[in-house]
Each structure stands twice: as structure tokens, then as C-alpha cells.
Amino acid sequence: MASPSLKSPAGPRLVLDVANSSGLDDWAPELQKTKVYERILLDLILGELQAGSRLDEQFLAARYEAGLAGVRDALGRLALEGLVMRRARSGTTVAPLDLVELRQGYEARVLIEPHCAALAARNASKAEAQAMFDIFADGEEAARICDLPALVAMDLRFHAAVARASGNLALARILIPLQHKAARFWVFSFNGASEQELIEEIEEHREVARVIGGGDVEASRQAMLRILDVQPEAQGRA
The missing domain is CATH 1.10.10.10 (Winged helix-like DNA-binding domain superfamily/Winged helix DNA-binding domain)
Incomplete structure (x- = not known):
């Protein structure tokens, strides 16, 4: 695609x-x-x-x-x-950029989004998982020229696709607006990011699609935690 x-x-x-x-x-x-x-x-x-x-x-x-x-x-x-x-x-x-709201939204995402990825590993079809992977088909080119709108769009589409593929519409309705708010802050991370750093982030997203496509529930949960910059073992101690 x-x-x-x-x-x-x-x-x-x-x-x-x-x-x-x-x-x-x-x-x-x-x-x-x-x-x-x-x-x-x-x-x-x-x-x-x-x-x-x-x-x-x-x-x-x-x-x-x-x-x-x-x-x-x-x-x-x-x-x-x-x-x-x-x-x-x-x-x-x-709306203003509220750091307290950002932190609270992030805490909610850490709880919800890895679970959605795990559910997607159980419920997503092979075609749905492939579509998640294909969202980043032009990722390297976007990273090369630092095409911020394209990179943001890919990220939004990917996370929405995982949420929907979970099969739990209630969770998707909660999660996707949280992602939208977080993205307003996330764009600042592009300042000074190298092409290689952007490509590595794209690969982290592709890995989520791969393990979801393979039906590996725990690997999908852990791969999403890595995207959120949370070490799975650290979350287990929380």
C-alpha cells in the first residue's frame, strides 16, 4: 500500500x-x-x-x-x-499544551496500548498486520528529508490501526484521542533527530506489526512498550 x-x-x-x-x-x-x-x-x-x-x-x-x-x-x-x-x-x-495532562495521558497509554497490541496479536488478520507494516512503506524517504507531516501521519495511522485491530472498540475510543494529544508534544522530538534515529523509530513500529502478524501476544506487548520507551521489566516492578 x-x-x-x-x-x-x-x-x-x-x-x-x-x-x-x-x-x-x-x-x-x-x-x-x-x-x-x-x-x-x-x-x-x-x-x-x-x-x-x-x-x-x-x-x-x-x-x-x-x-x-x-x-x-x-x-x-x-x-x-x-x-x-x-x-x-x-x-x-x-487547547494549551499542558504538561500535567501529557504525563497523565502517557501513564494511561502505558497501561492501555501494550494491552491493545497484545489483543491485536490474538485478533488481527494477516492482512491487517501487513497493512500496519505497509503504513511505513515510504518511511525511509520521509526520514531522509525529515518530512514531518508524512512521519506524523504514518505514526497516527499506525497507532490507530493497532487500536482498532485489538477488537476492543471501547479501548480504541479511549486510546486514540490520547495518542492525538501526545503527538502535539512528540513533534518536538524531531528537532535535531538524525535520519538514522528516525529510521530506528520506524523499525520499532514495523517490529510491532511483525510480531502482531506472527500472533505472539507477549512479544507484541513488549514491542509496544519499547515504542513508549518503557522497559517491560520496569513496568512489571511498578
């Missing part, structure tokens, strides 16, 4: 394939509000829409070439995820 193209509004669009993580038909990937949601989400993560800035619906509709209804639906979903704040009379603003 070819890696999607991704640039901010004027350029080619990345398809993140994360909005349908709710499992609800009214957020199907082909709907305009889903596409708008994913484009706003990406710009929030990349800092194109800066923390604390006010989001004007007319401006967003023009920016993303979308209708106001789609923009409002997208902002409503992002508000539920805690990525934007909507207040009567003061409008919608981008």
Missing part, C-alpha cells in the same frame, strides 16, 4: 484514517466532516494552528475548502478529544 501524500492545506492531502476509530457510520472516511477533522487534527499536531489561538469557522472553511457544517462538526469532535476548547460568546480556541 502506498504511503499517502501529506502537506498542509495548499498541498497534497494526507489521509490519516483515524477519524473512523469511533466505529460510527456517521464518521466514515469519505465524509467531508471526517476529512476536515483529519486536516485540522494534523495542523493542530504540527503547530500550524498554535496553542491558544482563536479558530474562526469562516477562516477554517476557506482554509480547508469545506462547508461550515463540516467545520463545526469537526471542531465538535476535536473539543470532545480536548484538542480545542469551545466556549459560549468567546468562540473556539486551540
